[in-house]
Amino acid sequence: MSNELKRGLEGVLVAESELSHVDGEVGKLVYRGYDIEELARGASYEEVLYLLWHGSLPTRAELDDLREHLAVERSVDDEVLSTVRTLADAGDQPMAALRTAVSMLSAYDGDAESEGVLAEGARITAKMPTILAAFERARQGEATVDPDPDLSHAGNFLYMLTGTEPDAVSEETFDMALTLHADHGLNASTFTxxxxxxxxxxxxSCVTGGIGALSGSLHGGANQDVMEMLHEIDDSDKEPVEWVKDARENDRRIPGFGHRVYKVKDPRARILEGKLRDLADSSGDRKWLEYTTAIESHLADEGLVEKGIAPNVDFYSGSVYDAMGIPMDLYTPIFAMSRVGGWIAHVREYQEDNRLIRPRARYTGPETADFVSIDER
Incomplete structure (x- = not known):
C-alpha cells in the first residue's frame, strides 16, 4: 500500500462512475456520454435528471411520468415551511436554511427507511425549489406561492419566487443553468x-451533507463573489479593465477564473455567456455582459488562459441570475437545487457495489507521552 500523501485527495481514484466525465485539458463535460452543450440546448432539466438517475434519456411517456411525479411531490409540509419562515425572520442565511429544512423533511417522510434512493431523492429534488422560494418570499414579507403543477421544474421555481409566471427566455435560461450544474464528477459536495x-x-443525510460542503467559500460561492466584484466595479469610478489591473497589482484574486480540473475555458461558461447575451438582447441592459467580456479579454491578453487559468462556470452564472432579478445570496442554494440530481445519482450508483469509504491519515504526533494524573499536572 502506497504511503504517498495526496493532500486534498488530488488525483486519487476512489470510485468508478458512468455518470459524468470532465476533460479539463480540452474543456469538455459529458453526462453519460452526451456532450453538455447538446443537453443544455436540447434537453430539459427533467430529462437530464432521468438520464442521470436511469442511464438513458427518457421517452415522451417516461418524461411525462417524471414530471407528474415531481409535480405531486413539490408541496412541503406546513411545519417545515413554518420553520423556513422562522429562519427567514431570524435573518438566517438561505444556504443554512435550506440545509436545515432538507434535514427536517426526513421527519415527515414516513417511507424514508423503506424506499430506495431514487424515491427519496426525487422527493427531495421536488421540494428544494419550494423551500428556497418560500424562504425568499418570507424574508421579503410576502406570502408563500404554491407550486403550479403545469409548470416545469425551472419555471416553477421562478414562479414561486416572484409570484409571476416567467417569460420564455428566463425559463429557458434558468432550465439551462440547472442542467449545467447538475453533475460534475467527484467534486467536494458530491464526494461528501x-x-x-x-x-x-x-x-x-447525504443531501444535507452535500449542502453543507457546497456552502463553503472554496466550493459553491464563487458566482456570488463574481457578482460582488462586478458591483464593486460598478460603484467605482473605474472601467472594468482598469479596476482589474489595480486589483491584481494589490494581489487580489479575480473570482470566476481558474478551476481545479479545467485548464481551458469551462464549457459551461461558454454556454452561459451566450445566454447572458440573449438576456441582454431581451432586456436591453448590456452592462454585465460588457463588464465580463472586457475582463475576460483583458486577462486572456495578459496570458492567464495560456497558464491554465481560464473562466469557469461561475464567471457568467452570477450575471445570468442577476439579469433574472435573483438575489445574490440565492446563487449557491440554486447550485444545490441543481446539483442534488447528481448527488442522488452518485449515491445510488456507488451503493450498487458499496464499500464503506474509510481512508487513512499519517500519524505525525509524538511516539510516546508520559501520563500524569490530573492532581499532579
Missing part, C-alpha cells in the same frame, strides 16, 4: 454525499 451514502445512511 458519497461518503455519507457509503455508510448506508438515508438520502436526506
Amino acid at each position: 454525499a458519497l461518503v455519507i451514502g457509503s455508510t448506508l445512511a438515508d438520502v436526506y
